[in-house]
Amino acid sequence: MLSHxxxxxxxxxxxxxxxxxxxxxxxxxxxxxxxxxIYNYKVFNTPLGFExxxxxxxxxxxxxxxxxxxxKVQLKAIAEVLRxxxxxxxxxxxxxxxxxxxxxxxxxxxxxxxxPYKANMLNHEAPKNLGxxxxxxxxxxxxxxxxxxxxxxxxxxxxxxFLDSVEPVGFEFSDPGQPEAKPKRIVGIFKDFRQQxxxxxxxxxxxxxxxxxxxxxxxxxxxxxxxxxxxxxxxxKDLHQTLKQIAPSWEFNIxxxxxxxxxxxxxxxxPMTVMAVVVAFLLIMVAMGLFGVLWQNINRRIQEIGLxxxxxxxxxxxxxxxxxxxxxxxxxGMAAASxxxxxxxxxxxxxxxxxxxxxxxxxxxxxxxLLIVIICALYPSxxxxxxSPAVALHYE
Amino acid sequence: MLTLNSxxxxxxxxxxxxxxxxxxxxNIKKGEFISIMGPSGCGKSTLLNIMGLLDAPSxxxxxxxxxxxxxxxxxxxxxxxxxxxxxxxxxxxxxxDLRVIDNVELPLLYRKISAKQRRHLALQALEKVGLKARxxxxxxxxxxxxxxxxxxxxxxVGKPELLLADEPTGNLDSHMGNEIMQILESLHKDDNTTxxxxxxxxxxxxxxxxxVRVYDGQLIH
Numbered sequence: 001m002l003s004h005x006x007x008x009x010x011x012x013x014x015x016x017x018x019x020x021x022x023x024x025x026x027x028x029x030x031x032x033x034x035x036x037x038i039y040n041y042k043v044f045n046t047p048l049g050f051e052x053x054x055x056x057x058x059x060x061x062x063x064x065x066x067x068x069x070x071x072k073v074q075l076k077a078i079a080e081v082l083r084x085x086x087x088x089x090x091x092x093x094x095x096x097x098x099x100x101x102x103x104x105x106x107x108x109x110x111x112x113x114x115x116p117y118k119a120n121m122l123n124h125e126a127p128k129n130l131g132x133x134x135x136x137x138x139x140x141x142x143x144x145x146x147x148x149x150x151x152x153x154x155x156x157x158x159x160x161x162f163l164d165s166v167e168p169v170g171f172e173f174s175d176p177g178q179p180e181a182k183p184k185r186i187v188g189i190f191k192d193f194r195q196q197x198x199x200x201x202x203x204x205x206x207x208x209x210x211x212x213x214x215x216x217x218x219x220x221x222x223x224x225x226x227x228x229x230x231x232x233x234x235x236x237k238d239l240h241q242t243l244k245q246i247a248p249s250w251e252f253n254i255x256x257x258x259x260x261x262x263x264x265x266x267x268x269x270x271p272m273t274v275m276a277v278v279v280a281f282l283l284i285m286v287a288m289g290l291f292g293v294l295w296q297n298i299n300r301r302i303q304e305i306g307l308x309x310x311x312x313x314x315x316x317x318x319x320x321x322x323x324x325x326x327x328x329x330x331x332x333g334m335a336a337a338s339x340x341x342x343x344x345x346x347x348x349x350x351x352x353x354x355x356x357x358x359x360x361x362x363x364x365x366x367x368x369x370l371l372i373v374i375i376c377a378l379y380p381s382x383x384x385x386x387x388s389p390a391v392a393l394h395y396e
Numbered sequence: 397m398l399t400l401n402s403x404x405x406x407x408x409x410x411x412x413x414x415x416x417x418x419x420x421x422x423n424i425k426k427g428e429f430i431s432i433m434g435p436s437g438c439g440k441s442t443l444l445n446i447m448g449l450l451d452a453p454s455x456x457x458x459x460x461x462x463x464x465x466x467x468x469x470x471x472x473x474x475x476x477x478x479x480x481x482x483x484x485x486x487x488x489x490x491x492x493d494l495r496v497i498d499n500v501e502l503p504l505l506y507r508k509i510s511a512k513q514r515r516h517l518a519l520q521a522l523e524k525v526g527l528k529a530r531x532x533x534x535x536x537x538x539x540x541x542x543x544x545x546x547x548x549x550x551x552x553v554g555k556p557e558l559l560l561a562d563e564p565t566g567n568l569d570s571h572m573g574n575e576i577m578q579i580l581e582s583l584h585k586d587d588n589t590t591x592x593x594x595x596x597x598x599x600x601x602x603x604x605x606x607x608v609r610v611y612d613g614q615l616i617h
Contacts, residue, residue, distance in 0.1 A: 317474070
C-alpha cells in the first residue's frame with residue numbers, strides 16, 4: 001500500500017506541490033525553533049563556572065579620562081577601603097564584568113592553527129573569590145612577576161579545542177606579530193568561566209592577570225564585591241556615599257549580579273517567548289491551511305473514494321490511506337526542507353550548530369510535523385467515509 | 397448465488413420520502429447472465445447497488461451463497477465486495493493518475509497479496525481483455541472502449557464469482573459496446589462468471605439468459 005500511495009502522490013505531484021511546499025517551509029521554521037530551544041536549554045543548564053550569588057558589581061565612569069598615575073591609585077584605594085568593610089568578603093577588579101553584553105575576543109596561533117577565544121583581565125585573587133574551579137596547574141599570582149613569560153590561565157574547553165595533543169600546563173605560545181613580547185605560559189587550567197551568563201555559548205576562555213604594580217588599568221573599571229550574606233537595596237546608597245567620598249569626580253553604577261543576571265536572561269527569554277508565540281500562530285495557520293487543502297483534496301476525490309470502497313476498501317482502509325497519503329506528502333516536504341537544513345552542519349555554516357543537537361532537533365521536528373499532519377488529516381479522513389459507496393460513486 | 401428477499405429502499409430527504417424499491421424478490425443462480433432493464437429512475441441502479449452491497453436496503457435481506465449479510469459490519473461487507481463481487485460502471489471510474497496496470501491492481505491492494513503476484517494477476521486480466529500492450533498507458537491515453545476494458549480487467553482481476561455491470565456500454569458507440577458485450581459473454585461462457593448487467597439496450601439484453609424488468613421500483617414478471 002505504501003508504494004501505491006507514493007506512486008499516487010508522485011503522479012499527482014503538481015497538484016500536491018502546494019501542500020509539499022507548505023510542509024517544507026513549516027518544517028524549516030519548526031526545526032529552527034526547536035533547535036534554538038534545545039540549544040538554549042542545554043546551554044542554560046551548562047555550569048557557569050563561577051558563583052554569582054551575594055556578589056555586586058560597581059561600574060566606574062571616569063568621564064572618559066584616565067590618568068594612570070593618579071586614577072590607578074584612586075582605584076586601588078577604593079578596592080582597599082572596600083576590603084576593610086566587615087560585610088565584604090572580597091573586592092576584585094575585572095575588565096569585562098559578568099552578565100553584560102561586552103566581551104573581549106582574541107586569537108592566538110597555536111601549533112600553526114588559529115585559536116580564537118574570549119578573554120578577561122582580573123586581579124589574581126578574583127578567580128578564587130568568584131568560586132572558579134582549578135582543574136590542574138596553579139593559580140597565577142605574584143610568583144609570575146619578573147619572569148620571562150606572561151602567566152595566563154585557560155579553561156578546559158581551550159585545552160580540549162587547541163591543546164589536545166600536548167601537556168597544557170607549562171605550554172607556551174607567542175604572537176608572531178609581536179616577537180618582542182613575552183610568550184604566554186599556561187600556568188593553570190580552570191573548569192569554565194561563562195562571563196556573559198547562562199545563555200552565552202560555551203567556548204575557550206583565557207584569564208590575564210592584572211598586576212597593580214605594572215601596566216595600565218584603563219580598562220579595569222569594574223569592581224566586584226562579594227558579601228557574606230545578601231545585602232538590602234538600601235546598602236547601595238550607603239556604598240555609593242562611601243565611593244563618592246573617595247572619588248568625588250567619578251560616577252558609580254552599582255548593581256547586584258542577581259539583577260544583572262536576570263536582565264541578561266530576559267534579553268534572551270523575552271524575544272524567544274515572542275518568537276515561540278509567533279511560531280505557534282504560524283503552526284496553527286499552517287495546520288488550518290493543511291486542513292483546508294486536504295479537505296478540498298478529499299472533496300475532489302469522493303468518486304475515487306467511492307470506487308475504492310466498491311472494490312473492497314473498508315472505511316478504516318480509506319482513513320488510513322488518507323492519513324498515509326498526507327504522511328508521505330509530509331515526508332516529501334520535510335525531505336525537501338532537509339536538503340537545505342543539512343547544509344548548515346555539513347558546511348559548518350553556523351559554528352554553534354552541532355551534529356548532536358541537529359539530530360535531536362531533526363527527530364523532534366519530524367515528530368511534531370507528523371503529529372500536526374495526522375491531527376489535520378483525522379477529520380477529513382473520517383468525513384471521507386461518511387458517504388455510502390453508492391452515493392460517493394455518483395458524487396458530482 | 398445471490399438472493400434478494402423483500403427488498404425495499406426508501407430515501408428520506410427533509411420531509412420528502414422517495415420510494416426507490418419495494419418488495420423486490422430475486423434469486424440469481426451461479427453462472428447466470430442476467431440483464432436488468434427499465435426506464436430511467438425506475439430503481440435499476442439502486443437495485444444493482446444493493447446487490448453489490450454498496451448500499452443497504454431499508455427493508456428485506458440480501459444473501460450471498462446462502463449467507464445473509466444484513467448483520468455484516470463495514471469490514472465484512474468490504475471483504476465480500478473485494479473477494480466475491482466485481483463492478484463495472486458506465487463511466488469507467490478509472491483513476492486518471494494511475495497507469496493502466498496500477499488501476500487493474502487496485503482491488504488486490506486490499507488483499508494480502510505480494511506485489512509480484514498482484515502484477516501477475518493484473519497482467520493476466522489485461523490479457524483477457526486484450527490490453528496487455530497498454531499496461532503503462534494512463535487512462536487519458538486510451539479510447540472509451542479501451543478504458544472500459546481496463547475497468548473490466550479491474551473487475552475480474554480478483555476472480556469474483558459475481559460481476560455487476562451498470563450500463564457498461566452506456567458511454568460507448570455501438571461498435572465498442574459490442575466489443576465490451578463480447579468480453580462479458582466470454583467471461584460468462586469461459587469462466588462461468590455470474591453477471592448482472594443493467595442496460596437500456598434491448599439488443600444487448602436479448603443476448604443475456606434472463607431479462608429482469610423494473611418499473612417504479614418493482615419487478616415486472
